[in-house]
Amino acid sequence: MNLAIDCQGLVKRFGNYTAVQGVTFQIPPGKIMGFVGPNGSGKTTIIRMLCGVLVPTEGQATVLGFDVLTQPEEIKQRIGYMSQKFSLYDDLTVGENLDFYAGVYNLQGKMARAEKTRVIELIGLGDRTSQLVAALSGGWKQRVALGCALLHNPQLLILDEPTAGVDPVTRRVFWDLIHKLAKEGMTVLVSTHYMDEADTCDYLGFVFYGRLIAFGSPEDMKKSEAKDNLDDLFIYYVEHEASDDPRNLALKKGGRG
Amino acid sequence: MQRFVWVRFGAVLKKEFIHILRDRASLIMAIALPIVMLIIFGYAINTNVEHLPTVVWDQAQTADSRELITSIRNTQYMDPDNYVQGYQEIEGYLDSGKARAAVIIPPDFGKKIQGMEQANVQVLVDGSDPTVARAVMSAVQMLGLNKSLELQSERLVARGTATGLELPLNLVTRVWYNPDMRSRVFNIPALIGLILQSVIAMLTSFSIVREKERGTMEQLVVTPILPLELMLGKLLPYVVIGFVSMSLIMLTGIFWFGVVPVGSIPLLFLLATLFLVTILAIGLLISSIAKTQLQAMQMTFIILLPSILLSGFIFPRETMPKLLQILGGLLPLTYFLKIVRGIFLKGVGIEYLWQDSLTLCAFAIILLAIASKKFKKTLD
Numbered sequence A: 001m002n003l004a005i006d007c008q009g010l011v012k013r014f015g016n017y018t019a020v021q022g023v024t025f026q027i028p029p030g031k032i033m034g035f036v037g038p039n040g041s042g043k044t045t046i047i048r049m050l051c052g053v054l055v056p057t058e059g060q061a062t063v064l065g066f067d068v069l070t071q072p073e074e075i076k077q078r079i080g081y082m083s084q085k086f087s088l089y090d091d092l093t094v095g096e097n098l099d100f101y102a103g104v105y106n107l108q109g110k111m112a113r114a115e116k117t118r119v120i121e122l123i124g125l126g127d128r129t130s131q132l133v134a135a136l137s138g139g140w141k142q143r144v145a146l147g148c149a150l151l152h153n154p155q156l157l158i159l160d161e162p163t164a165g166v167d168p169v170t171r172r173v174f175w176d177l178i179h180k181l182a183k184e185g186m187t188v189l190v191s192t193h194y195m196d197e198a199d200t201c202d203y204l205g206f207v208f209y210g211r212l213i214a215f216g217s218p219e220d221m222k223k224s225e226a227k228d229n230l231d232d233l234f235i236y237y238v239e240h241e242a243s244d245d246p247r248n249l250a251l252k253k254g255g256r257g
Numbered sequence B: 001m002q003r004f005v006w007v008r009f010g011a012v013l014k015k016e017f018i019h020i021l022r023d024r025a026s027l028i029m030a031i032a033l034p035i036v037m038l039i040i041f042g043y044a045i046n047t048n049v050e051h052l053p054t055v056v057w058d059q060a061q062t063a064d065s066r067e068l069i070t071s072i073r074n075t076q077y078m079d080p081d082n083y084v085q086g087y088q089e090i091e092g093y094l095d096s097g098k099a100r101a102a103v104i105i106p107p108d109f110g111k112k113i114q115g116m117e118q119a120n121v122q123v124l125v126d127g128s129d130p131t132v133a134r135a136v137m138s139a140v141q142m143l144g145l146n147k148s149l150e151l152q153s154e155r156l157v158a159r160g161t162a163t164g165l166e167l168p169l170n171l172v173t174r175v176w177y178n179p180d181m182r183s184r185v186f187n188i189p190a191l192i193g194l195i196l197q198s199v200i201a202m203l204t205s206f207s208i209v210r211e212k213e214r215g216t217m218e219q220l221v222v223t224p225i226l227p228l229e230l231m232l233g234k235l236l237p238y239v240v241i242g243f244v245s246m247s248l249i250m251l252t253g254i255f256w257f258g259v260v261p262v263g264s265i266p267l268l269f270l271l272a273t274l275f276l277v278t279i280l281a282i283g284l285l286i287s288s289i290a291k292t293q294l295q296a297m298q299m300t301f302i303i304l305l306p307s308i309l310l311s312g313f314i315f316p317r318e319t320m321p322k323l324l325q326i327l328g329g330l331l332p333l334t335y336f337l338k339i340v341r342g343i344f345l346k347g348v349g350i351e352y353l354w355q356d357s358l359t360l361c362a363f364a365i366i367l368l369a370i371a372s373k374k375f376k377k378t379l380d
Helices: A043-051 A072-078 A094-104 A109-123 A126-130 A138-150 A168-183 A195-199 A218-224 A230-243 A248-252 B006-022 B024-044 B063-074 B087-096 B109-114 B130-159 B183-205 B207-214 B216-221 B227-256 B265-289 B293-310 B322-329 B332-346 B350-374
Strands: A005-014 A017-027 A032-036 A058-063 A079-083 A156-160 A187-191 A203-208 A211-216 B052-058 B078-083 B101-105 B122-125
Touching: A005 A043, A017 A043, A017 A058, A017 A203, A032 A043, A032 A168, A032 A195, A043 A058, A043 A072, A043 A156, A043 A187, A072 A079, A079 A138, A079 B216, A094 A109, A094 A126, A094 A138, A094 B006, A109 A138, A138 A156, A138 A168, A156 A168, A168 A187, A195 A230, A203 A218, A203 A230, A211 A218, A211 A230, A218 A230, B006 B024, B006 B227, B024 B183, B024 B227, B052 B063, B052 B087, B063 B078, B063 B101, B063 B109, B063 B130, B078 B101, B087 B101, B122 B130, B183 B207, B183 B227, B183 B265, B183 B293, B183 B332, B207 B216, B207 B227, B207 B265, B207 B293, B227 B265, B227 B350, B265 B293, B265 B332, B265 B350, B293 B322, B293 B332, B332 B350
Parallel strands: A017 A211, A032 A187, A032 A203, A079 A156, A156 A187, B052 B078, B052 B101
Antiparallel strands: A005 A017, A005 A058, A203 A211, B101 B122
16 A cells, blocks of 8 residues: 555654654555644654654655655655745735745746646635735735645645634635545645644544654544543643653643643 | 756746845845945045145245245145144144144244255154155155255256256156056955945845745745755846946946046956855855844854955055965955956956956855755755
């Protein structure tokens, strides 16, 4: 079976600090995988290693069949990435931002125009293409950023807390889009703090202190700990894990959160 | 090894041009600031000594003494406008800086001149600024010598001992390239280099670090773009801006200050463009190392400051200690000054400038290579 992501014992250390330790999971193509976990738990570090912009200290991973250590550029051409910062150029219009990313992904001429039209329609950007990004609301910036990440038809879409600070309606619209893309065969890896979003993923990974402490479908995970909803499960994990973690003292004193 | 892709390079190029055109304030600054700086500094940096305020204590008050004062005024170096009585007043003038030189003519001046004796005149010079003092002293000595020779020959003729008087030794000196020794001719071309360097390096030193601060760099590193595509795409628009800026500053030097290049103008522009690229490459290197715009600004200053003193802009490099000469040799401005002064003043061609030009080329290529190398596509 061709896996979209195959992670085997990923470890990342920054000096003495271990940000990620021994993360192992596999996702088949066309599925949505959600990462949940407290801030600073290592979600972003795992995501960056999978994008090929952070070199793992130990372990290995293949993304879309390419090794993150030796073939990062092959991966970059095939994935779409979007972070919570919505990395757009404020002083460029929506259309100019789209044009720039089309060029960066080596799309040109008729092809670039066709992809741009497709994305504008998909995201519903309509007549906003001539507006400066600086003038857009957070929700619209999020959509434009997603559009930029979709121009080159990526096989894998990686979203790092894409809905942080976005209103509920916009979140709903955004997730409908994610599900639509997954149905069309795109694999999606997304990190989030919202349990209602996590509930709709095909797979969930719970990241805590740099470790993947639970992995499976939301249903299986709830069943295994006999919890009704993911909120309870999340709190249960944090308390359960922190109690046998030497760092729980710091946590309870209000240190790293 | 990844291939250089023109589409990606073109995308960066277009985006950078839009950034520049949208940021009107920076664009105007990049183009207008050099002209304003040249006009201000062109007047400020003038080492010619002219019209120095001078006090005179004329104790003789004769036709001879008045003639001497007129001759002093005619040198253009000194303006003997203030007349005083006594040393105390002279001291007051010199101490307060109201006068930079003083001429003291003794009471018996006229009598001695007429009486075929030796007359003494004292000239006091404020030596706080050695350059000014030297210039005044040599002007005064030259005046004294000429006056003496004149008087001597008059006296000899009057005695009937000589008819056509000829000096036993005549040293003929002639100054090449800048016969009037106007300091402006020397300084304006160098100022053009210095101003271009300070304004242009600032432009690119922000270009990459700005993306780091805005967070767009995080997005760029996950795209397939190559460092070299990004670097060249960011460099080229500023070469265009820099070229416009450079052309305007050259024209200001030529038409406003009347410092016309003796040599080939196309060669001047060609080599100035080469210098421009080198400076932009320095900016890019700074930008890829710095983490914030503030750091980038500080680094730019650290590089710009020594180049004012070590490049030969003010002081000749030949007289510096070996170590400083070597340090100066690491600055692109040093080579550009040789080129720009060579073309402006001496009118020399590429046959004398090829070494300096090649050095600039090497600088540009090495700096760009380091900048691309330093700019890693990882977030470690």
